[in-house]
Amino acid sequence: MxxxxxxxxxxxxxxxxxxxxxxxxxxxxxxxxxxxxxxxxxxxxxxxxxxxxxxxxxxxxxxxxxxxxxxxxxxxxxxxxxxxxxxxxxxxxxxxxxxxxxxxxxxxxxxxxxxxxxxxIMIKADVFRENKCLKTFFALNDICITRGYLSRMVKLDAYIENNLVDTYNADGLLISTPTGSTAYSLSAGGPIVNPTLDVMLLTPICPHSLKSRTIVVSSDDEINVVVDRSQEGLIYLTADGQEGYELVGGDLVKIKRALNxxxxxxxxxxxxxxxxxxxxxxx
Missing domain, CATH: 3.40.50.10330 (Probable inorganic polyphosphate/atp-NAD kinase; domain 1)
Structure with a gap:
């Protein structure tokens, strides 16, 4: 049946x-x-x-x-x-x-x-604080790390496979799937990607720089985002805009393709x- x-x-x-x-x-x-x-x-x-x-x-x-x-x-x-x-x-x-x-x-x-x-494809985000995994999130569209409503810009170091990509001073950072390329990432100036491709997108939100652009990486890569230890004010991680978690300076977010x-x-x-x-x- x-x-x-x-x-x-x-x-x-x-x-x-x-x-x-x-x-x-x-x-x-x-x-x-x-x-x-x-x-x-x-x-x-x-x-x-x-x-x-x-x-x-x-x-x-x-x-x-x-x-x-x-x-x-x-x-x-x-x-x-x-x-x-x-x-x-x-x-x-x-x-x-x-x-x-x-x-x-x-x-x-x-x-x-x-x-x-x-x-x-979906993505998985693990939040680490002092080398301990505190929380795990899954997302179909995107993982967003962003400032609070009254906070200043956030300072984030982004690594791909342990290689430093950039230090972002911005309102936030989006890690998106191809499905999520037509959501928040698109509004942040990211490209539209066919949803069946095996890639991830790294898009800064309102960066304080003219050179910061979306980076497209293989879905086999691991993206690590570190919140600067001097960061003050509220910082949030959200999954698909529906689940959230408050971050602090020094937190590490490891993002990679989900198993399923x-x-x-x-x-x-x-x-x-x-x-x-x-x-x-x-x-």
């Missing part, structure tokens, strides 16, 4: 109307469905459980929301390698695959095996460049 998980952004489907319709459609086809909200449906094939079990037990997971919802799911699901099908409930997204009006056609194709898997990728179910013939063209047109 095919097992399908469903994760929904409650702000996008507050009354669970769409979620309930999709669940009933799947149950009518004798599929096992995992959800983490009680929808009031009585069926032996409907299992209400926590997200971790949904990600671990499902053959694929339907994500109802937008790119932001997928970013949150990506960090949790990557360790299971479970494929996801993103359904867009907002504006045109770069990561979501299906629009609402095409959801059932898309599910028919997935259940018939008429799809492909597109792998997106995010597996995106792709069914449309819409290319990255089609999405890019439409997205830039909207701007």
């Amino acid at each position: 095919v097992k399908v998980g469903i994760v929904v952004n409650r702000e996008k489907d507050a009354e669970f109307k769409l979620t309930t319709e999709i669940v009933k459609w799947l149950l009518d086809r004798n599929l096992c469905v995992y959800v983490y909200y009680d929808l009031g449906i009585k069926n032996n094939n409907l299992i209400c459980t926590d997200k971790d079990k949904i990600y671990r037990n499902s053959d694929f997971v339907i994500i109802l929301g937008g790119d932001g919802t997928i970013l949150g799911v990506a960090r949790e699901i990557q360790k299971y390698n479970t494929p996801i099908l993103g359904v867009n409930l907002g504006r045109l997204g770069f990561i979501t695959e299906v629009e609402i009006n095409d959801i059932y056609n898309a599910l028919d194709r997935v259940l018939a095996g008429d799809y492909r898997i597109e792998k997106r 990728c995010l597996n995106l179910i792709k069914i449309s013939n819409r290319s990255f460049y089609d999405i890019l063209r439409n997205k830039l047109k909207d701007r």
Whole structure:
């Protein structure tokens, strides 16, 4: 029996109307469905459980929301390698695959095996203080090290494979995946990169220099960022703009490609460049 998980952004489907319709459609086809909200449906094939079990037990997971919802799911699901099908409930997204009006056609194709898997690299950031790892973060888009609201510029030393690249005096520093190249990195002046490439981007945010530019490195490289010990004021590390951690002077952040990728179910013939063209047109 095919097992399908469903994760929904409650702000996008507050009354669970769409979620309930999709669940009933799947149950009518004798599929096992995992959800983490009680929808009031009585069926032996409907299992209400926590997200971790949904990600671990499902053959694929339907994500109802937008790119932001997928970013949150990506960090949790990557360790299971479970494929996801993103359904867009907002504006045109770069990561979501299906629009609402095409959801059932898309599910028919997935259940018939008429799809492909597109792998997106993720990055892992370990925060060290006095040689002790305090925290680990995963990100699909980017790891950002930046100043607090009222702080001055931060001073950061960036190393690639133990080679000093530059000392940045800036508002911050972004380490992005190709998927994240169309997010914060783009706004910071970074290049647009095809999301299937195996690279990482190092982009300074508002650097106090005319020579500081984005550096593109292999995804096999390790990027080390050291916060200057004389640094005063608040400094934050954020993962995909959704998880955060306060840094202090002397902290070391080691960033490298994560062991697992995010597996995106792709069914449309819409290319990255089609999405890019439409997205830039909207701007």
